[in-house]
Each structure stands twice: as structure tokens, then as C-alpha cells.
Amino acid sequence: MKTNRETSLAATKTTFSLPAFHRPNRQRGALAVLALLLGVLQFQLFVSTALAESSTVRKSGGAQPWSVQVDRVDPGDVGLELSFGAAIYENLLEELAKTGQFKQLFRNGDRNANDDPRLLILKTTVEKYTPGSETRRAVTTVNGATKLNVRIQLVTREGRVVLENVVDGNVRFIGDNLRATHNLAHNVAVTLKRSTLPEQADLVPEQESGKMPKWNQVRTVVRSPAIPIDLNQGKETGTLQRRSQREVKAELRNVYCPLAGGVPCVGRFFGTEEWQPD
Amino acid sequence: MNRNPKPSRQTPVTSLQVRNGSACLTLLLALCAGSIGQTQSEAQSPVPGSAIHVTHVLGFEGARHNATGDLKIQDGAVQFQRDGSSTAQVNISSIQDIFVEDEDKQVGGTAMTLGKTATPFGGGRVVSLFAHKKYDVLTVEYFDNSGGFHGAIFQLDKGQGQTFKKDLVANGAHISSPDDQATTQSTPEVKHENK
Numbered sequence: 001m002k003t004n005r006e007t008s009l010a011a012t013k014t015t016f017s018l019p020a021f022h023r024p025n026r027q028r029g030a031l032a033v034l035a036l037l038l039g040v041l042q043f044q045l046f047v048s049t050a051l052a053e054s055s056t057v058r059k060s061g062g063a064q065p066w067s068v069q070v071d072r073v074d075p076g077d078v079g080l081e082l083s084f085g086a087a088i089y090e091n092l093l094e095e096l097a098k099t100g101q102f103k104q105l106f107r108n109g110d111r112n113a114n115d116d117p118r119l120l121i122l123k124t125t126v127e128k129y130t131p132g133s134e135t136r137r138a139v140t141t142v143n144g145a146t147k148l149n150v151r152i153q154l155v156t157r158e159g160r161v162v163l164e165n166v167v168d169g170n171v172r173f174i175g176d177n178l179r180a181t182h183n184l185a186h187n188v189a190v191t192l193k194r195s196t197l198p199e200q201a202d203l204v205p206e207q208e209s210g211k212m213p214k215w216n217q218v219r220t221v222v223r224s225p226a227i228p229i230d231l232n233q234g235k236e237t238g239t240l241q242r243r244s245q246r247e248v249k250a251e252l253r254n255v256y257c258p259l260a261g262g263v264p265c266v267g268r269f270f271g272t273e274e275w276q277p278d
Numbered sequence: 279m280n281r282n283p284k285p286s287r288q289t290p291v292t293s294l295q296v297r298n299g300s301a302c303l304t305l306l307l308a309l310c311a312g313s314i315g316q317t318q319s320e321a322q323s324p325v326p327g328s329a330i331h332v333t334h335v336l337g338f339e340g341a342r343h344n345a346t347g348d349l350k351i352q353d354g355a356v357q358f359q360r361d362g363s364s365t366a367q368v369n370i371s372s373i374q375d376i377f378v379e380d381e382d383k384q385v386g387g388t389a390m391t392l393g394k395t396a397t398p399f400g401g402g403r404v405v406s407l408f409a410h411k412k413y414d415v416l417t418v419e420y421f422d423n424s425g426g427f428h429g430a431i432f433q434l435d436k437g438q439g440q441t442f443k444k445d446l447v448a449n450g451a452h453i454s455s456p457d458d459q460a461t462t463q464s465t466p467e468v469k470h471e472n473k
Contacts, residue, residue, distance in 0.1 A: 072427060081379055082377040082379060082417055083377065083379055083381075083415045083417040083431050085429070086337060086417050086419060086429025086430070086431055087335070087336060087337075087429070087431060089427070089429050090336050090337040090428070090429055090431075091336070106426065107422070107424075107426030107427050107428065108426065108427040109421060109425040109426055109427050110424050110425055110426040111424050111425045112424055133382065134382065134383055134384050134410070135382060135384060135406060135407070135410045138384055138394070138402075138403070138406035138409075138410075139403045139406045139407055140403075174391065176381075176383050176384075177381070178335065178431070
């Protein structure tokens, strides 16, 4: 009986002291949960940061990122409005800055770019341009689109093309005509972001690496009488014939000749090698 | 047996829609007319040397996109002052080229666009026919202190571009071809496709 009473008393005491016992425990429990949540959050942040870093390293091949200098837009011979050239250039600078792909962005002519050892030059040539009308778009919905089509080239200082692509930028429904330049610049930035830029080692000239030059690939062409080039801004074609046992008949396409004199043109040879018996 | 044709239940609703539509259309036309009237009164050639009200589209260092403000020439520099805000400026001697083009744009902005979309029976398209306005687009190409090239684009009321360009040239701005003085026509209604 005594034991029973003691037990019941103890139980009563326990019952009465339970809230007092639980209050600090509940607080401690809440703190623990909070700490646990914070820990999980921190871990997630760490993991995502590490993943992002590793993907960046993977994309850039573990090397330092490139800097890029945006060249002035070559309007070609498509009758591009003058304001469009400036708008494409400025929008390119903004959109490329947003991607964060490049270490530094330089404007055309920026003297600071001369000190950067890993510099690529972005050249933009307008290939097609369809002037549109905002009013026609608003009235008809299906007509009056402004369309731009440009060829972009990333070239090294030495003139080697490391990336070449054709990008569109249109405005079909809502927005003024200059909106096409913004869309174009955005598409260029996305294209560059998706592409893999080469390591420095990939850019060693073929002659230095001891390999025979292959045709159907990008080569630097020095403007000379031996290689007749019709200098019509981006639409040059020509032929190259090497007089030797191996005669190379190649057609020169997609040549980019900078406006400045004395700068080598950059082009792509497509052709075949033929064995010429003595 | 009494089968008198009952009036359709749709009639009041349809008439309500028509009334709403016409009210919407009237409102939009009034807005459009007001906007055009306002711009026509503003579209006068500026007094040389005075500030002109412009919209900075992009490219002018230190100024926000699509910001409206005053553009003026002062102390050998082109200054753009946002409405009640700081001033961005560029030395006139660093200007390399100036172009003036015509541009035709819809007026009213996003609100007008939404209104036109909401207008029934294609009324918005009718409004669009009248709710457009011609602007001058002034493109100023200049170099910054590091030698970096910039292309700034401003939207001015029609007729102000040439006057401002002449002012800039008179104050020492370079232009590539002096015979380029005439306004370059950038007609948006060009029908050919350049390929």
C-alpha cells in the first residue's frame, strides 16, 4: 500500500512538474530544429556553390576565363540603319556583362585591353536586315517584323577564329524596332555562353605544333596579290593555288577583312589537295 | 398557342458589349489625340544652345536606359540631365560622328498597348493606325577617356535632331562625312528585304 501511495505520489508530482519540465525542453527543441534547418540550408548552399564552381571550371577547362573586346559592328551592305549598329554594339556589351562568362569586357579601342594576355575579339557582321514597322505590327500582327541576322566571330589577337556562328534577332509583335538589337544581343550572349571556348594551348599555330596544315579549316590570310580577295566586307571569295608537288585548290570563303589597313584578313579555306606527279 | 417571337436574351448583353467597346475606343482615341496634340505642340525647333527634352534610349555613359531628361551643350560638353537627377556629360571634342534618322513609333507605351489589346472587335488595331508618331533618332558616337568607343542613342521630337546636330558641329564635334548633313531616312515602311 505504502509503495503504491509513494508511486502514485511520485506520479502526481511528475504529472504536476511535466509542464515545467517541458517548457525549457520545448525551447531547446525549437532551437535544435532551427540549428538543424540552418545547417541543412548552409549545406545546400555549399553544395550548390561547389557544383556551380565545378561546372564553371569544367566549362572553362580549369583555365582562367577569357576577356573579350567587342568590336564595332560591321554593317555590311544591307542598308542597316546607323542607329542599329550602335544599338547592337551597346546591347552586346550589356548582355555579355550579364552572363559573367568573361573576366573582363572591353569596348572597341579601349587601351586597357592591350595588357590582357587572354583576350578574344568579338566581331559582328550584319548579313541580313529586314526593316520593320511598329505600326504595321500593331495593325496587322503578322506583318512588319524587324529581322536581323549577323555573323559573329571570336578571334584572337593574331586573327585566329576560335568561334563562328550566325545569330538572329527579331521583333515580331510587341516592341519598337530597336528591340530587335536587344533580342539579337541576348541571343549572341546565349550562344557564346553555350559554346565551349578553347584553351590557350588550342590556339598554337599549326606550323608551331609541327602538323601539316589541313584544308577546310580556319586560317589567317594575309592580304596579298597572290590571294585575290574582293574586299566587299564579309562576302569575299578567292582561290589559293600552291605550286608544288601537292597542289591545293581551295576556295576562300567567309573572309573578314578589318577596315584598318595592314591587319590580316581572316578566312576559311575549303578545298582539296591533289597529287601532281613530276 | 401564343408563339410570339421572344426577343433574344443576347441583345442586352451585346448592346452592353458594343457600348463598352465604343466607350473603350473613344477613350483610347481621346488619349491618342491628346498625346499627339501634346507632342505636336512640343515639336518645335529648339532655340540653339538651349536644352531640349529627349529620351535617352541607350549608350550614354552614366545615364539610365529610356530615361527622359534634358540634353544641352554647356562648357564644351554635351550634358544629359535626368528629370530632377544627376547630370551625365561627354566632351564634344571626343565625339566622332553624329547621325540623325527618322523613326516611326507607337505612342502611349504599355498602358496604351494593353488598352488596345483589350478593346473588342479589333478596335485596338484601328487606334494603332492613328496612334503613331514620328521621332528623330540622334546617334552620337564618341570615345571615352580610355579610348573605348560608345554609341549613344537619343529619341527627340521631330525636327530637333538636325538642329542639335548642327549645334554640336558648331561647337567642335567631328562628323565623318560633311555631306551627311541631310537626315538619313530610315523609313520603316520599306518593303524590300535586304539579303
